[in-house]
Amino acid sequence: MRIQVENISKSIKGKPILRDVSLTIASGxxxxxxxxxxxGKSTLLRVMAGLLSADRGRVTVDGDRVDKLxxxxxxxxxxxVTQEAGTTDAIPVIEAVKLGRTPWLSFAAPFRTNDQQIVDxxxxxxxxSEYKNTLFNALSGGERQxxxxxxxxxxxxxxxxxxxxxxxxxxxxxxxxxxxVKQQNATVVLAxxxxxxxxxxxxxxxxxxxxLAAFGPPKDVLVPSVIEPVFKVGVQQNHSNYSxxxxxxxxxxxxx
Ligand SMILES: Nc1ncnc2c1ncn2[C@@H]1O[C@H](COP(=O)(O)OP(=O)(O)OP(=O)(O)O)[C@@H](O)[C@H]1O
Ligand SMILES: [Mg+2]
Numbered sequence: 578m579r580i581q582v583e584n585i586s587k588s589i590k591g592k593p594i595l596r597d598v599s600l601t602i603a604s605g606x607x608x609x610x611x612x613x614x615x616x617g618k619s620t621l622l623r624v625m626a627g628l629l630s631a632d633r634g635r636v637t638v639d640g641d642r643v644d645k646l647x648x649x650x651x652x653x654x655x656x657x658v659t660q661e662a663g664t665t666d667a668i669p670v671i672e673a674v675k676l677g678r679t680p681w682l683s684f685a686a687p688f689r690t691n692d693q694q695i696v697d698x699x700x701x702x703x704x705x706s707e708y709k710n711t712l713f714n715a716l717s718g719g720e721r722q723x724x725x726x727x728x729x730x731x732x733x734x735x736x737x738x739x740x741x742x743x744x745x746x747x748x749x750x751x752x753x754x755x756x757x758v759k760q761q762n763a764t765v766v767l768a769x770x771x772x773x774x775x776x777x778x779x780x781x782x783x784x785x786x787x788x789l790a791a792f793g794p795p796k797d798v799l800v801p802s803v804i805e806p807v808f809k810v811g812v813q814q815n816h817s818n819y820s821x822x823x824x825x826x827x828x829x830x831x832x833x
Contacts (some may be wrong), residue, residue: 578654578735578764580606584634585624594620595631596788602780604639607758607765609775609795612784613808618768619660621784622738623675625766638736644674652680658830660740660768670710670716674700674726694805702757704750718745726754739767743774772799776822783807799825 580602595617602608610618623629625636625767627643635642638654646654652814656677667675677699678692700706703723708716713724722745729737755777757795758765767778781792781798785807791798799822801812808832814823 578639578766579589580625580736580766581637582625582634583620583636585621585631585636587620587624587629587631589620594787595624596786597634597814598784598787599634600782600788600789600792600818602764602766604764606764606780607761607767607778608780608782609778610766610768610782610784611770611772611775612790616784617678617787620787622657622740622766623659626655626738627651628657634643638726649680652732652734655736655738656732656733656734657738658725658729658740658742660744667712667714669687669710670705670713670724671696671700673713674705674709674727674731674811677728677733680732695733696731699727702730703727704753708791719747719750722746735763737761737763737765737767741768741770743769743771772804772825774821795822799823805830 582598582600585595585598586593597651598621603810610621612618620629624631625643627646630644635734643651643655644830674696675688678688678696679691682688700709703726705720705723705727708720713721716724722742726739726742742754746754751774758767761778776799778795780793781795782789783798783803790807791803801814811828811830813826815826817824
């Protein structure tokens, strides 16, 4: 599904948080949202998810405004994992993942074998099958994160909005998430702090002070001239035999 963000502006308590943000993501493409702390990434994702209304502009998914769709239709199309996706609920992992099927169930369409297969597959994809009977609140931070992602996988949306999905994850599971993004047929938008991970996406959007500072293919955006002034660090591009893109390393900013 194609996502269109058009001229989104949002102020909270008189403070501008998003300033006229516009971008388009083609169906099946992935977008990395990067930017310093407080630059507006999570707020933009919440507007894109239809959870926060903008003061101006609109967000559409395949032409339909997200703030006009019913919660059920929206949840069938779009899955969102928030940055602080927390619940301390004492429910077994499998029940937490099953919640992802909710938008597809009704009196006429109860939970069936097919739904169970989707849930099992989502748990396998996030390597949490062995915890299926463990209580959610007994898991580690990274394990909880994988349960949240498994829940939106079970939701089978065509658009995934993931706010720092690799946060809390060990390096193996970070790579697994980035790999999953590359293989997706769905449209994926993810906020990231590891700029090297952003190379895996089709497009990169750089947020700075609530505005879009740059938007384009990773090789055009993840370059020192764009990154240095926004993040206020020195950036060096390095060659790695393990990587098909330059690997960025960072040093403390030495402003001229
Ligand atoms: N409910 C709110 N009330 C007041 N200010 C808010 C609210 N939500 C967000 N903000 C402010 O909006 C700005 C952008 O916040 P946001 O969470 O979108 O940043 P972010 O880019 O996701 O940052 P991080 O990298 O730390 O996750 C911040 O300055 C934050 O303090
Ligand atoms: Mg955030």
